[in-house]
Amino acid sequence: MENLIKDIAIIPVDDTAACDFKVTQEENTGKSKKLYIESYGCQMNFSDSEIVASIMKESGFDTTSSFENADVIFLNTCSIRDKAEQTVRKRLQQFNQLKASNPELTIGVLGCMAERLKEKLLEEEQLVDVVVGPDAYRDLPNLVQRAEDGIKGVNTFLSREETYADIAPVRLNSNGVSAFISIMRGCDNMCSFCVVPFTRGRERSRDPHSIIAEARTLVEKGYKEVTLLGQNVDSYKWSPEENNKARLNKKGEDITQLITFAKLLEMVALVSPHLRVRFSTSHPKDITDEVLYTMKRYPNICKYIHLPVQSGNSRVLDLMNRTYDREWYLERVQKIREILGDECGISSDMITGFCSETEEEHHDTLSLMDQVCFDFSYMFYYSERPGTLAAKKYPDDVPLEIKKRRLQEIIEKQHLLSMKRNQLDIGKVQEILIEGPSKRSEVQLKGRNSANKVVIVPKEDLKPGDYVNVRILDCSSATLFGELLN
Numbered sequence: 001m002e003n004l005i006k007d008i009a010i011i012p013v014d015d016t017a018a019c020d021f022k023v024t025q026e027e028n029t030g031k032s033k034k035l036y037i038e039s040y041g042c043q044m045n046f047s048d049s050e051i052v053a054s055i056m057k058e059s060g061f062d063t064t065s066s067f068e069n070a071d072v073i074f075l076n077t078c079s080i081r082d083k084a085e086q087t088v089r090k091r092l093q094q095f096n097q098l099k100a101s102n103p104e105l106t107i108g109v110l111g112c113m114a115e116r117l118k119e120k121l122l123e124e125e126q127l128v129d130v131v132v133g134p135d136a137y138r139d140l141p142n143l144v145q146r147a148e149d150g151i152k153g154v155n156t157f158l159s160r161e162e163t164y165a166d167i168a169p170v171r172l173n174s175n176g177v178s179a180f181i182s183i184m185r186g187c188d189n190m191c192s193f194c195v196v197p198f199t200r201g202r203e204r205s206r207d208p209h210s211i212i213a214e215a216r217t218l219v220e221k222g223y224k225e226v227t228l229l230g231q232n233v234d235s236y237k238w239s240p241e242e243n244n245k246a247r248l249n250k251k252g253e254d255i256t257q258l259i260t261f262a263k264l265l266e267m268v269a270l271v272s273p274h275l276r277v278r279f280s281t282s283h284p285k286d287i288t289d290e291v292l293y294t295m296k297r298y299p300n301i302c303k304y305i306h307l308p309v310q311s312g313n314s315r316v317l318d319l320m321n322r323t324y325d326r327e328w329y330l331e332r333v334q335k336i337r338e339i340l341g342d343e344c345g346i347s348s349d350m351i352t353g354f355c356s357e358t359e360e361e362h363h364d365t366l367s368l369m370d371q372v373c374f375d376f377s378y379m380f381y382y383s384e385r386p387g388t389l390a391a392k393k394y395p396d397d398v399p400l401e402i403k404k405r406r407l408q409e410i411i412e413k414q415h416l417l418s419m420k421r422n423q424l425d426i427g428k429v430q431e432i433l434i435e436g437p438s439k440r441s442e443v444q445l446k447g448r449n450s451a452n453k454v455v456i457v458p459k460e461d462l463k464p465g466d467y468v469n470v471r472i473l474d475c476s477s478a479t480l481f482g483e484l485l486n
Contacts, residue, residue: 027063027170035061036070037172040088041078043229043280044200045111047180049076050169052110052137057170059141067095072106072144077113079195081383085113092127106147108132108140112199115156116387122154134185134200135159158201165210168217175436177465179223181214182206183264184230189283191310192321192389193351193382196231203231205238208259208267215271224433224465225276228268233279234286236261262290269298274467276433277301278452281308284332285324292339303340304452307332308349312368313361316354319394326368333372342424345375345451352410353381353403355394362406369413375421375451376478377414381407415477422453422475429485432457434466455480 035056039049052074053063064070073095078084092107099105108130109121115133122131129147132140133156143153163185171179187196188203215226230236238259259267261279268277277298282305295301307329311317314325336344350365369377381403384396430449438444438456445459447468456479457470470482 029062031057031060031062033061033071034064034069035072035074036064036067037074037076038091039076039172040084041080041112043180043227044182044185044231045076045078046172047169047182047229048111048134048137049074050172050180051164051167051182052076052140053170053172054167055137055140056144059144063170063172067098070105072108074108074110076110079112079116079199079385081380082385083383085117088113089127092121096127104148106130106144108144108147110134110137112195115158115199116195118154118156122152129153131156133158135162137164138162160202160204163204163206165206168214175464176222177433177435178225178227179218180229181211181218181226181268182229183211183233184236187231188235189232189323190321190389192319192393193310193354193385195385195388198387200231203235205236208238208264211264212267212271215268215275219272219275222465224274224467225278226268228265228277228279230279230281232281232283232286234261234282234288234291236264238264260290262288262294265291265294265301266298269294269301273300275300276450278304280306282306284309284322284329287332287336289335289339292336296339302450302452303343304345304347304450305336306347306349307336309365309368309372310349310351311354311357311361312365313357316357316361316364319355319390320351321389326364330368330371343451345453346372347452348372348374348377350377350379350410351382352379352406353398355382355390355396355398357382357398362409366409366413369410369417373417373421374414375453376418377410379407379410379414418477419475422477422480425449425453425472425480426475427472429469429471430455430482432468432470432482434462434464434468436464449480453480454478455482457482457484460484 037049037052039046067073075088075091077088095107099107106129109128110132111134114131118131121128129152130143131154132143135158136155139155143155146153184203184205186201186203190197218226239257277300284307295303309329310320310322312326317325336346352362384391432447432449432455434445434447436446438446443459444456445462447455449455455470462468469485471485472480472482474481
């Protein structure tokens with residue numbers, strides 16, 4: 001669930017952020033068919049779409065940015081909130097109108113929504129020809145071929161091994177500067193509000209050697225930044241399957257050759273000193289001191305941690321099955337500040353109006369926000385998801401108008417905190433990685449600092465991928481504004 005793609009700090013009350021999507025870029029290498037993909041939701045979905053594009057490319061497809069020109073349309077979906085699912089349904093209805101005039105068009109739903117609603121989408125609503133879950137993308141060419149022959153197909157098998165480690169992603173919507181590297185799949189945490197363990201399966205880590213190889217390839221292609229992705233990157237661990245001489249710990253893990261997340265982070269940082277390394281998302285229960293000291297040791301590991309708290313009240317956290325309490329979370333934040341300093345950026349996710357949350361417990365979240373002073377947050381009111389532990393055990397008993405009011409209070413609080421944190425940067429000199437043009441001016445560029453804050457600078461003769469030193473002159477709650485230093 002944890003990290004939705006946004007350039008701004010504040011998520012609006014209408015919850016549209018849960019439905020953000022990206023569309024495939026145009027790629028024309030002379031292949032006979034065209035693939036159009038819309039990707040909804042989290043970073044893992046965007047990364048998965050790059051894997052899908054690679055698989056389909058091997059089967060004779062180029063990508064297109066225009067669905068009118070497509071032979072195949074895929075929607076890579078999100079099931080975290082009902083709003084996202086409803087958006088996808090409306091989009092499918094639009095595409096089916098197109099199919100009425102183009103019967104040869106194949107429409108498919110991929111990802112979490114496919115896993116959760118396979119029969120309904122395929123049989124009851126008859127909106128799609130192909131339904132494929134996150135672990136079955138290798139089967140897409142076969143299912144598309146069957147759909148072209150008039151046979152609708154579904155594959156939502158959840159694997160305990162699939163990591164797509166051998167597939168080189170097609171970098172969709174790439175700025176040529178930043179790229180995602182998926183290091184693990186699935187989730188074992190079983191938070192009571194979340195569908196991810198049911199739609200993405202059990203946790204498994206990718207071979208570190210394939211991760212390092214992908215990072216090296218990206219450097220060779222001129223990329224300057226990678227983000228290591230996982231539902232919970234801190235629980236990454238990998239060791240050889242065959243090692244009879246291994247020394248095992250109490251959990252039966254090979255600790256003589258075990259690669260932890262801290263070790264993997266170091267391995268990626270060593271690929272190139274000019275390659276920035278980010279990661280997302282961290283679960284508070286697993287963010288170890290070893291990871292923090294590794295971040296401190298390597299200047300090219302960005303000083304930014306997305307650390308979702310979800311609630312500031314220990315009773316609510318227990319109902320959410322987050323496996324930590326308020327005091328544990330605050331201790332981890334204190335340790336981050338102690339090891340990495342106050343300039344390390346910390347962001348969060350927050351859900352307000354969870355089952356039985358009282359007004360006092362809501363104020364506990366507001367007080368925790370004050371205590372931590374998050375740089376930015378992704379904020380939502382609780383949306384019950386069928387099949388989750390919360391839906392089975394707890395009544396969704398906080399009225400919608402109260403949820404919305406509490407969410408607005410959280411948003412207003414975060415506006416103030418984001419401004420407060422950004423004001424601390426005024427006058428400081430920071431290294432910025434230029435990503436591309438500013439959305440508001442042709443004579444400005446945008447980049448990011450180590451703490452993952454957007455910085456706007458004059459364009460001059462800069463280009464994407466340049467590192468520049470910038471003095472911060474001003475800020476809004478979402479953006480820093482700077483001048484270039486010679």
